[in-house]
Amino acid sequence: MGRRLRQLFVINGLLLAGLAVILLAIGQHMAEHSALGLAALFILWLALLFWLAWRSADLVLHPLLEFAAQPPEKWNSQAPYPELLPFITALQQRQVQKEENIRQRQEFSANVSHELKTPLTSISGYAEMIETGMAQQEDIKEFAGKIHAEAGRLIDLIRDILKLSELDEPQTAAELDWLDLLPIAQDTAGLLAFNAQRAGIDLRVSGCYSQVFAQRDLLEELIYNLCDNAIRYNHRGGWVRVSVEDTENEVVLTVSDNGIGIPPEHQERIFERFYRADKSRSKASGGTGLGLAIVKHIVLQLDARLNLQSDVGQGTAISIYFKSKPDTAK
Numbered sequence: 001m002g003r004r005l006r007q008l009f010v011i012n013g014l015l016l017a018g019l020a021v022i023l024l025a026i027g028q029h030m031a032e033h034s035a036l037g038l039a040a041l042f043i044l045w046l047a048l049l050f051w052l053a054w055r056s057a058d059l060v061l062h063p064l065l066e067f068a069a070q071p072p073e074k075w076n077s078q079a080p081y082p083e084l085l086p087f088i089t090a091l092q093q094r095q096v097q098k099e100e101n102i103r104q105r106q107e108f109s110a111n112v113s114h115e116l117k118t119p120l121t122s123i124s125g126y127a128e129m130i131e132t133g134m135a136q137q138e139d140i141k142e143f144a145g146k147i148h149a150e151a152g153r154l155i156d157l158i159r160d161i162l163k164l165s166e167l168d169e170p171q172t173a174a175e176l177d178w179l180d181l182l183p184i185a186q187d188t189a190g191l192l193a194f195n196a197q198r199a200g201i202d203l204r205v206s207g208c209y210s211q212v213f214a215q216r217d218l219l220e221e222l223i224y225n226l227c228d229n230a231i232r233y234n235h236r237g238g239w240v241r242v243s244v245e246d247t248e249n250e251v252v253l254t255v256s257d258n259g260i261g262i263p264p265e266h267q268e269r270i271f272e273r274f275y276r277a278d279k280s281r282s283k284a285s286g287g288t289g290l291g292l293a294i295v296k297h298i299v300l301q302l303d304a305r306l307n308l309q310s311d312v313g314q315g316t317a318i319s320i321y322f323k324s325k326p327d328t329a330k
Contacts, residue, residue, distance in 0.1 A: 104273075107273075108273055108274070111273065111274040111289075112161065112274075115157055115274065115288070115289070116154070116157065119150040119151070119153045119154050119157075120150075120154070122146065122147075122150045123147050123150045123151060123154075126143040126144075126146055126147050127147060129143060130143055130144075153288075156288050157288045157290070160288045160290035160291070160294060161290070163221065163290075163294055164273070164290060164293060164294060164297060167294065167297035167298060167301060168297075175215055176213050176214055176215055176302075177213070177214075177215070178211040178212070178213055178325055179211060179212060179213075179214055179216055179219065180209050180210070180211055181207075181210055181211070181212050181219065181244050181251060181253060181322070182205070182207050182208065182209050182210065182244045183209075184216060184219050184220060184223065185205050185207070185223050185242050185244055185253065186205045187220075188219075188220045188223040188224050188227070189203055189204075189205045189223070189227055189242055191224065192224065192227050192228060192231060195228070195231055196231050196240065199231055199232075199234065199236065200236035200237055200238070201231050201234050201236075201238050201239065201240055202238070202239040202240070203227065203231070203239070203240045203242075204239070204240075204241055204242070205241075205242040205243075205244075206241070206242070206243050206244075207242075207243045207244030207245055208244060208245065208246050209244075210244055210245075210246040210251040210324070211251070211324075211325045212251050212302075212304075212322035212323070212324075212325075213302070213322070213323065213325070214302050214322070215302075218298050218301060218302060221294060221298060222253075222294075222295055222298045222299070222320065223242065223253070223255070225291040225292065225294050225295050226242075226255040226291075226295060226318055227240060227242060227255055228291060229291050229292060230255055230256075230257035230259060230316070231257075233257075233259045233260050233316075234257050234258070234259035234260070235259060235260070238257060238258050238259055239257065239258055240255065240256070240257045241254075241255070241256045241257070242254070242255050243256075246324065247324075249323070249324050250321045250322060250323060250324055251321075251322045251323075251324055252319055252320070252321055252322075253319065253320045253322070254317055254318070254319040254320075255317070255318050256315065256316065256317035256318075257315045257316055257317075258314065258315035259315050259316060260312070260313065261310045261311050261312040261313055261314050261315055261316055262308075262310040262312070262316055263312055267308055267310060270292055270308070271292045271293055271295065271296040271306075272293060273289070273290055273293040274289040274290065274293075275289065275293075276289050295318075299320060302322065303323070304320050304321055304322045304323075305320075305321045306318065306319070306320055306321075307319045307321070
């Protein structure tokens, strides 16, 4: 307990004890003479108690009011009571988190505006050239193809933005179930087989049948984004491997490749929204910059954990660790 509070309690205790003794003696004397005097004594007792309570509250609250007027960064050094330090620390952490959320929201809004404006400007430009007759007849097919490509990019971007918005809502236990991870990985990788073949990438899935507590569409989204990212940031003749392993008390999903890799200085931020380690390659590959951010959100939703290992020019391996089913944990 703080020094000021201890002093306050001691003083109040002594005052109350002294008043009780004095009023008790006076009360016994007045009781022998009149009931009116006893009533007056009782009213005096209540008035003294009210004054003591008001004064005590003022002594306790006044330092708190002065403290509340200080900026948050000075709270630790000016705390009026040591008991407040854990509470102050929690408030400061919440304030930092709030400011970070505001920063990320503003940054996200600015990035979304930029990402939407770029393809829209391109579509508008090509459409205007065709409409005004500036485009030659032989160029119309090429321009139409570019409009189609930019429209597809817009659709992918809006889809990823909506998915991130959905992932901000926590999943309830009723929406989750124990699912076999390997068949889901095989089916999802099959959806990317054509893209992998077109890019000259060897995509394979292997592993054991292990169950994880999840939602099927979240697992499909997770695996799709990891594989799609591994294919985009690879080179012709490269490979992508998806594996499912059952360890002592975890099921591990790993998507690895021998692509371009991620420089160490970018690895901590690679899961942020719209963050791109290689901006020029990202634009050329058609990525939205939200794939790994979606992966991170899904991992958090499913109470799993994530590990990234990458070397420039050697490739990248991203592993997701799920809790094993209790009755099958070894």
